[in-house]
Amino acid sequence: MNSLSVLGKYLDQPRLVKRFSQAVPAILIAGGAGYTYNHVKNTPQKEKPKELKKSIIVMSATILSALIAPKASAKIAKLFSKQHPHECCCHHEHHSAIQASLREITEEITHKVDEFLAENIVSEKSAEILNKAKERILKPFEIKTVFEELEGKPGAKEFLSGEDGLIPDPENIDSKHIFGEIGRISILGLFPVLGGILGGISADKATEKDWKERIPDKIKEGSYQYIANIFLCNVGAGTALAMMEKVNVQSKPIRAIGMISGILLSGLVFGSAVANLIGKTFIDPLLSHKQAKNKGLYAERKPEALDAGLHIDDVATVAVMSGLKWIEPALPVLYSISGYRAGIGYRNGKTHQKPTAQVQN
Numbered sequence: 001m002n003s004l005s006v007l008g009k010y011l012d013q014p015r016l017v018k019r020f021s022q023a024v025p026a027i028l029i030a031g032g033a034g035y036t037y038n039h040v041k042n043t044p045q046k047e048k049p050k051e052l053k054k055s056i057i058v059m060s061a062t063i064l065s066a067l068i069a070p071k072a073s074a075k076i077a078k079l080f081s082k083q084h085p086h087e088c089c090c091h092h093e094h095h096s097a098i099q100a101s102l103r104e105i106t107e108e109i110t111h112k113v114d115e116f117l118a119e120n121i122v123s124e125k126s127a128e129i130l131n132k133a134k135e136r137i138l139k140p141f142e143i144k145t146v147f148e149e150l151e152g153k154p155g156a157k158e159f160l161s162g163e164d165g166l167i168p169d170p171e172n173i174d175s176k177h178i179f180g181e182i183g184r185i186s187i188l189g190l191f192p193v194l195g196g197i198l199g200g201i202s203a204d205k206a207t208e209k210d211w212k213e214r215i216p217d218k219i220k221e222g223s224y225q226y227i228a229n230i231f232l233c234n235v236g237a238g239t240a241l242a243m244m245e246k247v248n249v250q251s252k253p254i255r256a257i258g259m260i261s262g263i264l265l266s267g268l269v270f271g272s273a274v275a276n277l278i279g280k281t282f283i284d285p286l287l288s289h290k291q292a293k294n295k296g297l298y299a300e301r302k303p304e305a306l307d308a309g310l311h312i313d314d315v316a317t318v319a320v321m322s323g324l325k326w327i328e329p330a331l332p333v334l335y336s337i338s339g340y341r342a343g344i345g346y347r348n349g350k351t352h353q354k355p356t357a358q359v360q361n
């Protein structure tokens with residue numbers, strides 16, 4: 001058992017996934033507070049009171065919506081699956097590690113271990129490790145010890161890595177599975193973005209006289225984050241996987257590289273163009289927002305390193321690699337970055353100017 005496989009199994013432990021899930025609210029709050037402190041600290045003295053107020057409002061709205069998102073999206077997805085039983089949008093079995101309580105996880109692991117030990121003879125060391133697994137997270141070397149000893153024994157593979165095993169293997173993902181996930185992930189990502197936009201508008205209304213003139217940037221950045229960094233990347237991954245399935249590509253590394261390429265192409269490149277085009281063609285006219293002259297498609301908002309980094313959630317969802325189930329609880333953290341950027345109306349183009357109201361003729 002190589003080091004990568006051991007690391008994957010370590011990260012995939014249901015108890016570890018659950019504890020990480022429980023830590024997410026604290027991570028979000030601490031991260032938001034730290035970012036707000038740093039931002040206000042670097043703000044000119046006379047602007048600090050206003051920036052502090054704005055930042056608290058935007059960050060609070062974004063974090064709250066991000067924390068609500070998992071349960072809300074799961075309920076919506078469940079409702080959709082009942083209405084459309086042939087179009088399930090929430091299929092991952094490993095969600096149970098997030099939804100179950102630690103008590104339920106402990107009871108389930110205890111039952112599995114006791115049943116296996118009652119029917120099989122193992123070394124004293126492995127028996128000790130398996131009994132420890134009932135109450136705590138196993139260390140990498142303990143996982144390696146048990147897996148290497150039990151490898152090849154009747155029923156051991158199902159007990160250790162089966163769908164209902166001690167540490168289930170990653171699912172055998174296919175294009176239908178990926179497309180089925182688009183609905184749930186899209187709903188999950190929508191909450192922080194909408195929360196960020198509403199928080200940003202509220203913050204501007206509380207601190208700025210021209211708050212209405214700032215709305216278009218928030219909506220445009222929200223659409224940019226949602227389309228480019230959340231929605232289209234899933235479509236790109238599913239499309240890439242479907243194409244590889246048609247030409248019978250079986251290699252997991254090649255399939256993973258192909259899906260990651262689909263994510264970056266559809267989200268970072270194509271998605272950016274679509275989002276900017278929607279902002280320029282539809283959002284600005286709809287909100288009577290006047291643009292500066294001679295602006296290109298990417299003059300106001302262009303892709304950057306952080307946008308590429310935000311695709312890690314999609315990579316974790318679709319890449320057929322070991323040990324990435326734990327990224328599921330991190331989605332609210334990743335999506336809150338998109339929500340916050342929407343809330344401040346982030347624009348990084350060199351030609352971007354302060355929004356002005358449309359002049360009526």
